[in-house]
Amino acid sequence: MALGxxxxxxxxxxxxxxQAPPVPQNPYGQQFNQAPGRxxxxxxxxxxxxxxxxxxxxxxxxxxxxxxxAAGPADTGRMTYDDVIMKTVACLVVLIIxxxxxxxxxxxxxxxxxxxGALGGFVLxxxxxxxxxPSPALILAYAGLEGLFLGGLTRILDGMYPGVGLQAVIGTLxxxxxxxxxxxxxxxxxxxxxxxxxxxxxxxxxxxALINMVxxxxxAVQSPFGLRTELTIAGIxxxxxxxxxxxxxxxxxxxxxxxxxxxxxxxxxxxxYSWVAAFGLTVTLVWLYVEIIRLLAxxxxxx
Numbered sequence: 001m002a003l004g005x006x007x008x009x010x011x012x013x014x015x016x017x018x019q020a021p022p023v024p025q026n027p028y029g030q031q032f033n034q035a036p037g038r039x040x041x042x043x044x045x046x047x048x049x050x051x052x053x054x055x056x057x058x059x060x061x062x063x064x065x066x067x068x069x070a071a072g073p074a075d076t077g078r079m080t081y082d083d084v085i086m087k088t089v090a091c092l093v094v095l096i097i098x099x100x101x102x103x104x105x106x107x108x109x110x111x112x113x114x115x116x117g118a119l120g121g122f123v124l125x126x127x128x129x130x131x132x133x134p135s136p137a138l139i140l141a142y143a144g145l146e147g148l149f150l151g152g153l154t155r156i157l158d159g160m161y162p163g164v165g166l167q168a169v170i171g172t173l174x175x176x177x178x179x180x181x182x183x184x185x186x187x188x189x190x191x192x193x194x195x196x197x198x199x200x201x202x203x204x205x206x207x208x209a210l211i212n213m214v215x216x217x218x219x220a221v222q223s224p225f226g227l228r229t230e231l232t233i234a235g236i237x238x239x240x241x242x243x244x245x246x247x248x249x250x251x252x253x254x255x256x257x258x259x260x261x262x263x264x265x266x267x268x269x270x271x272x273y274s275w276v277a278a279f280g281l282t283v284t285l286v287w288l289y290v291e292i293i294r295l296l297a298x299x300x301x302x303x
Contacts, residue, residue, distance in 0.1 A: 079264050083274035091143040091282040098147020114152020121145040134275040146286050161300035168293035179254045190256045243295030250288040
């Protein structure tokens with residue numbers, strides 16, 4: 001996996017998750033390396049085993065065996081792109097359901113659920129990130145809690161600046177689609193230099209976000225978005241520049257997610273790791289959506 005990518009994939013290197021292929025079997029259940037008349041566990045070399053099998057099979061049986069399609073990744077319990085797509089869709093469906101709850105309940109309850117979703121989602125994000133084996137239930141629970149948070153956030157910002165919610169959804173889908181096309185075309189890759197820049201920029205952004213949060217909580221700044229709107233550069237709120245940087249970082253995080261998934265499929269990782277891939281994509285998409293809707297709100301507030 002690309003070093004410095006989505007922390008969800010750290011410690012779950014797909015390249016180290018290869019499965020040993022199952023022992024080939026003929027359509028009638030007898031293993032190729034077990035010759036008739038030999039004790040169980042007494043193994044023959046491949047050529048001798050195959051010759052012994054041939055002697056005990058009719059031409060019709062041989063032809064039937066040859067006509068069978070080769071086993072694909074899904075047949076051998078390995079991760080496939082279809083697995084990742086279906087599980088990512090499942091996470092997003094649960095997320096949308098959670099968002100729908102906070103969008104349509106009473107305002108006071110919506111705010112409470114948003115806070116619960118934010119705190120619960122953060123806790124489950126850590127649990128799922130450091131958990132050795134993926135848990136579908138915990139991953140879907142994370143998606144549902146993040147849905148509560150995103151729905152509440154969207155309700156607040158869309159109430160202040162009508163239309164930003166829909167614009168943020170469209171923007172998130174657009175960035176995801178463009179990033180995927182660029183990755184598939186090979187025009188953008190997670191090179192070591194870009195990964196190092198991503199790590200440095202992400203750490204810097206995290207430090208800024210932490211300082212900004214503390215200043216807002218302590219009342220040091222009174223602006224709705226803290227330093228993002230309190231400070232300006234050439235008359236443009238600092239949050240615009242920070243937001244564009246953050247969206248770029250989230251987009252590059254998608255590139256590294258795609259790289260990890262590609263490596264997992266190529267390495268023949270176990271099928272359960274498709275849940276890790278779906279979780280990683282969900283985490284990045286949540287981050288991307290939050291940055292886009294916040295940037296849109298800052299731009300609308302500056303009008």
